[in-house]
Amino acid sequence: MHDEILTIDNLSTKFFTENGTVRAVNDLSLRVGRGDVFGIVGESGSGKSVTARSVMDLVDSPGRITDGSIWYRNEEFTDRVREDHPNAVEDGAVDLLELPESTRHGLRGSAFSMIFQDPASSFNASLTVGEQIAEAVEVQRRAHANPRSTRARTSGSNYSLKNYALSTVFPSKRFVTRASRDRAIELLEMVGIPDPVQRADEYPHEYSGGMLQRAMIAQALAGEPDVLIADEPTTALDVTIQAQVLDLLAELQEETGMTILLITHNLGVVARMCDRVGVMYAGEIVERGTLEDVFDDPVHPYTQGLLGSIPDLEGREGRLHPIAGNVPSLFEHEMEHRCHFADRCPKAMEECLEHPPEFDARGSPHHAARCYLAETTYSEAKALPEGYFSEADDPAMEQTETAATDGGGE
Amino acid sequence: MSQYQFILRRLLQGILVIWGVVTLVFLLRYMTPGNPVDFVAPLDAGQETRDQVAADLGLDQPVYVQYFDYLFGLIQGDMGYSFIRSQPASSIIFARLPATIELALAATIVAIIFSIPLGVISATRRHEPADYAATSFSLVGISTPNFWLGIMLILLVSVGLGILPTSRRPIGFVPAMEMFIFQLEIQGIRTWIAHMILPAVTLGTYFTAMIVRLTRSGMLDELGKSYVLATRAKGVPETLVRYKHVLRNTMIPIITVLGLQLGTLIGGAVITEFVFNWPGLGTLIINAIDVRDWPIIQGSLIVIGVGFVIINIAVDALYAKLNPKVSYE
Numbered sequence: 001m002h003d004e005i006l007t008i009d010n011l012s013t014k015f016f017t018e019n020g021t022v023r024a025v026n027d028l029s030l031r032v033g034r035g036d037v038f039g040i041v042g043e044s045g046s047g048k049s050v051t052a053r054s055v056m057d058l059v060d061s062p063g064r065i066t067d068g069s070i071w072y073r074n075e076e077f078t079d080r081v082r083e084d085h086p087n088a089v090e091d092g093a094v095d096l097l098e099l100p101e102s103t104r105h106g107l108r109g110s111a112f113s114m115i116f117q118d119p120a121s122s123f124n125a126s127l128t129v130g131e132q133i134a135e136a137v138e139v140q141r142r143a144h145a146n147p148r149s150t151r152a153r154t155s156g157s158n159y160s161l162k163n164y165a166l167s168t169v170f171p172s173k174r175f176v177t178r179a180s181r182d183r184a185i186e187l188l189e190m191v192g193i194p195d196p197v198q199r200a201d202e203y204p205h206e207y208s209g210g211m212l213q214r215a216m217i218a219q220a221l222a223g224e225p226d227v228l229i230a231d232e233p234t235t236a237l238d239v240t241i242q243a244q245v246l247d248l249l250a251e252l253q254e255e256t257g258m259t260i261l262l263i264t265h266n267l268g269v270v271a272r273m274c275d276r277v278g279v280m281y282a283g284e285i286v287e288r289g290t291l292e293d294v295f296d297d298p299v300h301p302y303t304q305g306l307l308g309s310i311p312d313l314e315g316r317e318g319r320l321h322p323i324a325g326n327v328p329s330l331f332e333h334e335m336e337h338r339c340h341f342a343d344r345c346p347k348a349m350e351e352c353l354e355h356p357p358e359f360d361a362r363g364s365p366h367h368a369a370r371c372y373l374a375e376t377t378y379s380e381a382k383a384l385p386e387g388y389f390s391e392a393d394d395p396a397m398e399q400t401e402t403a404a405t406d407g408g409g410e
Numbered sequence: 411m412s413q414y415q416f417i418l419r420r421l422l423q424g425i426l427v428i429w430g431v432v433t434l435v436f437l438l439r440y441m442t443p444g445n446p447v448d449f450v451a452p453l454d455a456g457q458e459t460r461d462q463v464a465a466d467l468g469l470d471q472p473v474y475v476q477y478f479d480y481l482f483g484l485i486q487g488d489m490g491y492s493f494i495r496s497q498p499a500s501s502i503i504f505a506r507l508p509a510t511i512e513l514a515l516a517a518t519i520v521a522i523i524f525s526i527p528l529g530v531i532s533a534t535r536r537h538e539p540a541d542y543a544a545t546s547f548s549l550v551g552i553s554t555p556n557f558w559l560g561i562m563l564i565l566l567v568s569v570g571l572g573i574l575p576t577s578r579r580p581i582g583f584v585p586a587m588e589m590f591i592f593q594l595e596i597q598g599i600r601t602w603i604a605h606m607i608l609p610a611v612t613l614g615t616y617f618t619a620m621i622v623r624l625t626r627s628g629m630l631d632e633l634g635k636s637y638v639l640a641t642r643a644k645g646v647p648e649t650l651v652r653y654k655h656v657l658r659n660t661m662i663p664i665i666t667v668l669g670l671q672l673g674t675l676i677g678g679a680v681i682t683e684f685v686f687n688w689p690g691l692g693t694l695i696i697n698a699i700d701v702r703d704w705p706i707i708q709g710s711l712i713v714i715g716v717g718f719v720i721i722n723i724a725v726d727a728l729y730a731k732l733n734p735k736v737s738y739e
Binding site: 053058110121127135164175219 | 635637639641642645646649650653659732733735
């Protein structure tokens with residue numbers, strides 16, 4: 001089984017804040033097959049975005065990846081890296097966390113690309129859309145001019161402050177060339193923006209939300225990435241536009257065969273787009289498997305709760321079924337070594353006071369869950385008494401929770 | 411609205427503002443105690459001589475006649491005659507203007523050269539020693555009074571170390587450049603620079619400190635925005651992220667402040683000019699106030715007002731150019 005383009009093993013990302021350490025992502029493992037659309041679902045603050053940013057090395061201070069490895073499998077890249085960093089290479093894949101920062105950053109845009117939740121704030125408001133896409137094209141063009149070099153190709157003299165200063169004065173020193181601009185217009189056309197030549201010269205505020213998200217996708221495709229990470233790509237859009245953007249993503253995925261890591265809290269989006277799903281809760285993947293595994297035969301009570309909370313349009317029952325309680329505090333000093341969902345779980349048992357490992361679950365070989373219910377069946381006899389956790393629910397929870405969510409960048 | 415229409419409209423508005431300034435400045439004379447005749451006429455002059463002096467100065471006319479005389483004179487470039495020196499006020503003022511503009515520009519350049527790199531370092535190395543040094547400097551810079559700094563610099567650098575001259579510069583920028591171009595004589599420029607350093611530093615320190623803070627907080631603000639993340643994600647190297655994207659966006663509000671501040675420098679260099687005995691408008695105004703030389707006071711204030719208006723229009727035009735969200739309206 002060597003067709004996993006991205007394998008994350010035991011990844012932990014923590015935020016070292018003044019109020020304590022926040023475990024945004026904790027001991028997370030997942031495998032993404034080449035050409036798959038992998039969905040990560042979870043509530044706000046469950047660590048979805050931090051996982052994505054960890055892959056891109058975009059976690060800002062005070063956050064830091066503290067443990068684990070991120071394996072990226074790309075023959076050409078492996079060959080390039082093997083010589084300089086032999087200990088980062090294993091079995092044809094490269095552990096990105098063993099590479100120096102500069103080499104990792106060289107992968108941005110070419111190996112991994114990212115689109116964000118709010119397209120309006122993800123473009124620089126004072127440059128034209130065309131210029132920004134052309135910039136992405138140009139960065140990749142220059143990076144690939146010398147594919148043998150493993151050095152930080154993005155920090156060479158090309159990008160010195162002096163050259164930037166010159167570029168503002170002399171048109172011939174401009175960073176964005178004619179060729180990259182033409183390519184930007186092609187990309188805009190590819191994502192279905194009408195009149196791309198003219199639209200390229202417009203500023204982000206002259207675009208509608210849906211158009212801007214298309215432009216963002218165009219920008220992300222500039223370096224022909226292996227993996228496109230879409231962080232809540234449709235959350236900020238109208239429902240009708242959402243469908244168009246998802247269709248576009250699906251279409252592009254089919255055309256280019258790229259892998260998509262789709263992060264969302266919307267189960268409808270997952271059902272529509274994904275082959276594989278990972279359900280995140282409190283910085284962990286609590287259940288993963290194929291779409292069918294997770295949607296038709298969920299093991300973890302959290303997954304069941306998520307699916308149960310989808311409103312029933314036929315309206316046989318008048319009420320929604322939310323999951324009771326709140327996302328737990330992610331402060332290290334407040335987290336106990338138990339199943340983090342136990343306090344909200346309708347089927348909490350005595351075993352759940354011990355943190356569950358990942359168990360294989362029935363269904364496809366990919367199906368796994370961090371829940372004792374995958375192994376045993378629920379019995380009333382072992383159930384925890386009602387209100388077992390309520391002493392722990394002190395008012396401090398409220399406060400810490402917002403801090404944890406801030407760390408998640410939702 | 412096109413750029414030119416915008417500028418034209420702002421110019422017309424500017425003329426209205428200047429008219430307001432002229433009127434206020436004119437009325438100021440009648441609200442201020444002290445009769446110019448006391449200063450111009452001999453101390454032992456009789457009533458007859460004093461009346462004669464008042465008539466010569468045009469002070470015997472009704473106020474509105476004086477006002478319109480003054481206004482129409484101004485339109486023709488005539489600011490009246492100095493009460494004390496029998497020269498046209500305009501020629502006295504315009505002889506002093508270059509020194510003030512040179513000082514203001516030099517202070518601004520000093521400020522830009524030091525403040526923006528300091529602000530950038532401070533923002534990108536937050537909570538590191540460089541940041542603490544820069545923020546402490548800016549705190550000290552903002553709280554140091556100009557006149558004290560000027561005197562201290564004179565005492566330490568000029569008197570103590572004997573390096574730079576204290577006051578009364580012998581040569582302006584234009585003559586110095588002429589000397590260099592036509593006679594290939596560098597001495598003039600060197601003298602000019604030597605006399606410029608201390609006043610420019612004195613005047614520029616507060617300004618530098620302020621812009622360090624603005625740059626720092628502006629950059630931190632911009633660095634937290636999500637387009638920075640998106641730009642990094644597409645592979646753009648950090649140098650470009652910092653300068654092409656973040657600093658550029660930070661500069662948009664800073665340019666406004668810079669422009670407004672340049673305006674205040676032209677008018678507000680009075681104390682610094684006085685400390686360094688600088689041959690500019692500031693010392694001219696102070697001396698003129700001493701002797702109630704109203705044509706000089708009025709003319710200088712009007713020139714400063716016009717300077718303000720012009721700089722404001724330029725800043726607005728530049729702002730609209732830099733920030734595509736602002737249209738010319």
